[in-house]
Amino acid sequence: MNSVLNLPGMTVKSTELLNIKDYLGEKRKLVDELLSRYIPSASEEPRTLHAAMRYSVMAGGKRIRPILALATYEQFRPDSSETDSSIGYIMAGLEMIHTYSLIHDDLPCMDDDDLRRGQPTCHKKFGIATAVLAGDALHDIAFDLMARSGHTEIVRELAQAIGTMGMIGGQIADVEAEGREVSKAEIIKIHSCKTGSLIRCSVRVGAILAGAERSTFESLSQYGEKIGLAFQIIDDILDVEGSQELLGKKVGADNIKGKATYPGVVGLEQAKKDADLLIDEAIELLDDYDDNMLKHIALFIGQRES
Amino acid sequence: MNSVLNLPGMTVKSTELLNIKDYLGEKRKLVDELLSRYIPSASEEPRTLHAAMRYSVMAGGKRIRPILALATYEQFRPDSSETDSSIGYIMAGLEMIHTYSLIHDDLPCMDDDDLRRGQPTCHKKFGIATAVLAGDALHDIAFDLMARSGHTEIVRELAQAIGTMGMIGGQIADVEAEGREVSKAEIIKIHSCKTGSLIRCSVRVGAILAGAERSTFESLSQYGEKIGLAFQIIDDILDVEGSQELLGKKVGADNIKGKATYPGVVGLEQAKKDADLLIDEAIELLDDYDDNMLKHIALFIGQRES
Numbered sequence: 001m002n003s004v005l006n007l008p009g010m011t012v013k014s015t016e017l018l019n020i021k022d023y024l025g026e027k028r029k030l031v032d033e034l035l036s037r038y039i040p041s042a043s044e045e046p047r048t049l050h051a052a053m054r055y056s057v058m059a060g061g062k063r064i065r066p067i068l069a070l071a072t073y074e075q076f077r078p079d080s081s082e083t084d085s086s087i088g089y090i091m092a093g094l095e096m097i098h099t100y101s102l103i104h105d106d107l108p109c110m111d112d113d114d115l116r117r118g119q120p121t122c123h124k125k126f127g128i129a130t131a132v133l134a135g136d137a138l139h140d141i142a143f144d145l146m147a148r149s150g151h152t153e154i155v156r157e158l159a160q161a162i163g164t165m166g167m168i169g170g171q172i173a174d175v176e177a178e179g180r181e182v183s184k185a186e187i188i189k190i191h192s193c194k195t196g197s198l199i200r201c202s203v204r205v206g207a208i209l210a211g212a213e214r215s216t217f218e219s220l221s222q223y224g225e226k227i228g229l230a231f232q233i234i235d236d237i238l239d240v241e242g243s244q245e246l247l248g249k250k251v252g253a254d255n256i257k258g259k260a261t262y263p264g265v266v267g268l269e270q271a272k273k274d275a276d277l278l279i280d281e282a283i284e285l286l287d288d289y290d291d292n293m294l295k296h297i298a299l300f301i302g303q304r305e306s
Numbered sequence: 307m308n309s310v311l312n313l314p315g316m317t318v319k320s321t322e323l324l325n326i327k328d329y330l331g332e333k334r335k336l337v338d339e340l341l342s343r344y345i346p347s348a349s350e351e352p353r354t355l356h357a358a359m360r361y362s363v364m365a366g367g368k369r370i371r372p373i374l375a376l377a378t379y380e381q382f383r384p385d386s387s388e389t390d391s392s393i394g395y396i397m398a399g400l401e402m403i404h405t406y407s408l409i410h411d412d413l414p415c416m417d418d419d420d421l422r423r424g425q426p427t428c429h430k431k432f433g434i435a436t437a438v439l440a441g442d443a444l445h446d447i448a449f450d451l452m453a454r455s456g457h458t459e460i461v462r463e464l465a466q467a468i469g470t471m472g473m474i475g476g477q478i479a480d481v482e483a484e485g486r487e488v489s490k491a492e493i494i495k496i497h498s499c500k501t502g503s504l505i506r507c508s509v510r511v512g513a514i515l516a517g518a519e520r521s522t523f524e525s526l527s528q529y530g531e532k533i534g535l536a537f538q539i540i541d542d543i544l545d546v547e548g549s550q551e552l553l554g555k556k557v558g559a560d561n562i563k564g565k566a567t568y569p570g571v572v573g574l575e576q577a578k579k580d581a582d583l584l585i586d587e588a589i590e591l592l593d594d595y596d597d598n599m600l601k602h603i604a605l606f607i608g609q610r611e612s
Contacts (some may be wrong), residue, residue, distance in 0.1 A: 040470060046478045049470055104442065109434035128415035129481055132438065136410065136445070137474045142448045144465035152453040155461050158451035164346060166356055168443045172352045175435055 020296040024062075026184030027070060031063040034092040039138075039144060052126040052134040057099045059117050064231070064301070065098055065202040066091030071293040072220060086149040086209055093145035094202050096138040096163055101171070101198075103135040110175060111257070115250070146205075154205050154284060161201035172193025179258035187265045188229065195235070196228030203294075219285045220294075226282035227298050233275040234304060236261040246306040276302060326602040330368075333376060337369040340398040345444075346449060358432040358440040363405045365423050370537070370607070371404055371508040372397030378512030378526060379601040384458060392455040392515055399451035400508050402444040403468055407477070407504075409441040416481060417563070421556075452511075459464045460511045467507035476500025485564035493571045496536065501541070502534030509600075526600075532588035533604050539581045540610060542567040552612040582608060 035057050039271040073087045106113040107128065108123040113121050123131035146155045160166060170193025177190060203224035207217050238247060239254045240263055254261045263271040279302035283295050341363050348357040379393045412419040412427040413434065420430050429437035452461045466472060476499025483496060509530035513523050544553060545560045546569055560567050569577040585608035589601050 046475050048482075049474070049478050052325075053470075061324055106439055107435075107438065109438060129413075130478065132410055132413065132415060133474050133478055135442075138468045139442070139445055140465045140469040140474070144462050144469070146451075147458040147461035147465065150458055152458055152461065153455055155453035155458065156450050159446045159453065163446040164352055164359075164443045165449070167441050169352050170445070170518070172355050172436065172439055176352075176354070 004037040020293075020300050023293060023296070024067060024300065028063045030070075031066045031091055031095055034066075034088050035095060036094045038089075038141060039096075048126065048130055049133055049137060052122055052130050053138055054124060056103050056116075056122045056134060057096060057138065059119055059266045061095075061098075061117065062304075062306075063095060064297075065094040068199065068202040068224070068227075068294075068297060069094055069209075071297060072203050073210045073214075075210070075292050075294060076207060076212040076216060076220075077210035085298050086151075088204070089145040089148045090154065090209060093142040093158070094198070094205070096142040096145070097158065098198060100105035100138040100142070101162070101167060102137040103131050103138070104187060105171060108255070110171070113253075149205075149209060151208060154208055157201055157205050159210065161197045163202075165233060166193055166197035166201075167195075170197070174260065177260040180260075182265060184265050187260055187262050190260060191232040191236075191262060192225065192229050195232035196225060199228030199231055200224035208213065218287075223282045223285045223294065223298070226278045226285070227301050230275045230278040230282070230298075231301050233262040233271055233278070234301065236263050237271055237275065238304075238306070239270065243305065326599075326606050329599060329602070330373060330606065333373045334369045336376075337372045337397055337401055338364065340372075340394050341401060344395075344398045344447060345402075345540050353444060354432065354436055355439055358428055359444055361431060362409050362422075362428045362440060363402060363444065365425055367401075367404075367423065368610075368612075369401060371400040371504060373602075374505065374508040374533075374603060375400055375512035375515075377603060378509050379516045380520075381514060381516070381595070381598050382518040382522060382526075383516035392457075393512070395451040395454045396460065396511050396515060399448040399464070400504070400511070402448040402451070403464065404504060406441040406444040406448070407468070407473060409437050409444070411477060413437060416477070420525060455511075455515060457514060460514055463507055463511050463514065467503045467510075472503035473500055473501075473505075476503070480566065483566040488565075488566040488571060490571050492597075493566055495569050496566060497538040497568065498535050500532065501538035502531060505534030505537060506530030525594075529588045529591045529600065529604070532584045532591070533607050536581045536584040536588070536604075537607050539568040539577055539584070541606065542569050543574065543577055543581065544610075544612070549611065565597070 027255050036054075039053050039057060040050045042054055044050055069090050070087055102116060103113050103122045106116060107123055114124050115121060119125075121131075122134055126134070143155060143158070146158050162168060164172075170190050173186075173190045174194055177186070182190070187230060201224070203220050204217070207220045212220065222240065236254065239251055239261065242251050253259075254264075262274070279298050282298045286292065286295055342360075345359050346356045348360055350356055375396050376393060390517060408422060409428045411417050412422055413429055419427050421427060423432075427437075428440055432440070449461060449464070451463050468474060476496050479492075479496045480500055483492070488496070506527060507530070509526050510523070513526045518526065542560065545557055545567065548557050550557050559565075560570075568580070572580065585604050588604045592598065592601055
C-alpha cells in the first residue's frame with residue numbers, strides 16, 4: 001500500500017485476491033503486526049501490565065473491526081487525501097478497544113469467564129487488578145492512536161460508539177437482562193449497542209478517513225449497523241449449535257448463564273432468517289458500487305462458523 | 307468570560323479576586339456546572355450507570371486539575387485564538403478522568419476502599435460491575451470532550467498522561483509496592499506517575515489551548531510536574547497527621563494497608579521540607595510572569611489541610 005506501513009498485507013490489492021478467506025487471512029496478519037507495533041514490549045516497565053495487554057491482544061481473533069475500517073478506506077479514499085499510516089493507527093486502535101471490552105467483560109464481576117479463545121482469560125492469568133488496568137491502558141492507547149489520525153471527528157466517533165449510548169450501554173443492559181425475559185426489541189437494542197456500535201463505528205471511521213461523501217457515508221453507516229447486529233445474532237446461534245473446536249470456547253454458555261440471546265427470544269430458525277435478511281440488506285445498500293470487499297465481508301459474516 | 311459557557315465562575319476575572327480560596331471556591335462551582343452539563347442525566351437510559359457516574363463525579367473534591375487548566379489558559383491565551391467553550395470541555399474531561407481513576411482504584415481488587423469523601427465508594431453503592439463500567443464510561447466521555455476542543459494534540463496529551471507510562475503505570479507500581487521497602491527514587495517515580503502526570507497534563511493542555519510559546523510551555527510543564535509531586539507528598543503527610551474531619555476519610559490508612567508513602571521512605575520532617583522545596587521551585591519557574599493565579603495555586607497546594 002505504501003512505504004509508511006510497509007507491512008506484508010498492504011502489498012496485495014483487494015481486487016487481486018482470489019477469495020475472501022485469503023483476503024481476511026492476509027489482513028489479519030497486518031492487524032497483528034500493527035498491534036505488536038503499538039503496544040509497548042513486555043520488556044518495558046510496567047512489565048506485567050504490558051505483558052497482560054499483549055497477552056490479550058495477541059491471543060488472536062477475527063480482527064473483523066480493523067479489517068472493516070481498512071476495506072472501507074480502500075474502497076472510498078480519494079487518491080491523495082491521507083497518509084496511509086493513519087489507517088494503520090485506526091485499525092490498531094479499534095482492535096485494542098475490542099480487546100479492552102473483552103477483558104472487562106470477562107471479569108468475575110461481569111461475565112466471569114475463565115477461558116477466551118481457548119486460553120485463560122486475562123484476570124485468570126494475571127489477576128483481577130492487572131486485568132482491569134490492562135483494559136484501561138488499551139483504552140488509552142486506542143484513543144492516542146485515533147488522535148494520531150489527525151481527525152478529532154474520528155476520536156469522537158469512537159468515544160460515542162463505545163460509551164453509555166453504545167457499547168457500555170449494551171454491556172450493562174446485557175448484565176441487567178440476565179435471568180429474565182426480554183422482548184425482541186430489547187434484544188435488538190442490546191446487541192446493536194453491545195456489538196453493533198463498534199462494528200458500525202469501524203466502517204464509519206474508515207469512511208471519514210477516506211473523505212467519503214455524505215450520502216455514501218450514510219449508506220456505509222447503515223451497512224455497518226446491519227452487519228453489526230447480524231454478527232451478534234450469529235454469535236448467539238453459534239453458541240447454540242456451533243463447533244466447540246472451531247469456536248475455542250464452550251458452546252451453550254449463554255444458556256447456562258441465563259443470558260438474553262436472539263435465538264432465545266425468536267427461536268433458532270427465525271434467528272437464522274433474520275441474520276440472513278440483515279446481510280442481504282447490508283449488501284443491497286452497496287448496490288451502487290462495483291463488486292467490493294465490503295460485500296464479501298458481509299457474506300463472510302453471514303456464513304461464519306467461528 | 308463569554309456567552310458560550312455562561313456560568314457564574316466565568317464572570318469573575320482572576321485578578322479581581324481577593325484571595326485564592328475565593329477563587330478556588332468560585333471555580334469549583336464552575337467545574338460542578340460543567341460536569342453536570344456533560345454527564346447524561348440519571349433519568350436517561352442506562353439509568354443505573356448514569357446515576358453511578360453522577361454519584362461519583364458530583365461527590366465533590368478539590369477540582370484542582372480543571373482549575374489548573376483554566377488558570378493556565380486564562381494566563382496565557384492570546385485574545386482571539388479559541389472559543390471559550392473548549393476550555394470548558396477540557397476542564398470537565400480532566401475531572402472525569404480523575405474520577406474514573408478513583409472509582410477503579412477503590413475497587414476490591416485494587417485499594418478496596420469503602421469510603422471516599424465520607425460517602426460509600428461507587429462499588430459499595432452500585433456494585434462492582436456498575437462501578438467498573440461507570441469508570442469506563444467516564445473515560446470515554448472525557449476523550450469525547452477533549453476531542454471537542456478541536457485539537458488532536460490535546461487528546462494525545464491526555465492519553466499519554468494516563469497510560470502505562472503515566473497514571474496507570476503509577477497505579478500498578480503502587481499496588482506492586484504494597485508491603486515492601488521502596489527507595490526514594492522509586493516513591494518519586496510512583497507518585498510522579500500516579501498523581502503527578504495528570505496534574506502536569508492539566509497545565510499542559512491549558513497551555514496548548516492557549517497557544518503558549520514553546521519556552522513558556524516547557525516552564526509550565528515543569529511547574530506542573532513539581533506541584534503534581536508535591537500534591538501527592540502532601541497527601542501522604544495528611545494521611546499521617548491530617549484531620550479526619552477535614553479529609554473526609556480515615557487517617558493512617560496508608561500505613562494499615564502497607565502502602566509505600568513518601569514520609570514512610572524519607573521521614574515526616576524531610577517530606578515536609580521536600581514538598582516546600584518543590585512548591586518554591588514551581589513558583590520560581592513562573593518568575594518571568596507577573597503575579598498570577600498559578601503561583602497562588604502552588605502556594606495553596608503547599609498549605610492545604612484537606
